[in-house]
Amino acid sequence: MTDAGINFHFDVDGEDFSSAGAASVEVKKNLRQLGFPPDVIRKVAIAMYEGEINMVIHANGGTADVFVLPDEITMVLRDQGPGIADVSLAMQEGFSTARDNIRSLGFGAGMGLPNMKKYTDAMEIETELGKGTKIVMRVKI
């Protein structure tokens, strides 16, 4: 890998639960091919998957950009959803606003954002009600 790194871009389809996770699976595959350690790949894959699922459940989709450098992987998730009303509440394990039909699929445990924080070394959330949310997550190698 060059010092300039490798970037990946994904459009996350908000209508399609069946393809949710596709970007995470692709990122995982690419990181494995690039030779990153399994624990790093696991952290990125889990954080990315939770972000993807959140965009599908709450924001009608969005975009995911992954910037891969030899010493750090950065994931940037952007959506134009409703925004997060109370970030500190949303960060609490078990808190979820997912609807019943979503819960019946096994989502809505209220673990999405907590997992994203847990599996990354840094996470920043910028959100505005009615405008959308941008989440930046970094994993150090």
Place this chain on the structure above:
Amino acid sequence: MMPMKLNVLAERLALTHICGELDKDASGVYTGDLLSWVMSHVEAGDVWITIMSNINVTAVASLTEAACVILAECVQPDEETIQAAKEKNVTIFSDPRSAYQLCCCLGAILSDG
């Protein structure tokens, strides 16, 4: 816990094989149905027992590198899930036993080797 090949494990438990490779090692067991919870707790190589059978199960199993999924209590995956599992190389079994009963059986055979 001694690792065990899925083909051996499947034979000893008489599991119904739905799809996926059998030449993989199982080294632990996890059970749960809330996908985000499972995502953060299942370990690579775990046998994951669940009653969830929708397509998202395949993404979670693949990302966590679970050895396989056992659908408890006769739960059957739909064709879309089977197709996704094949694409992601996720091994799925089905079995009539409950998650608890499967955990007991798996605990016994994985401990004994």
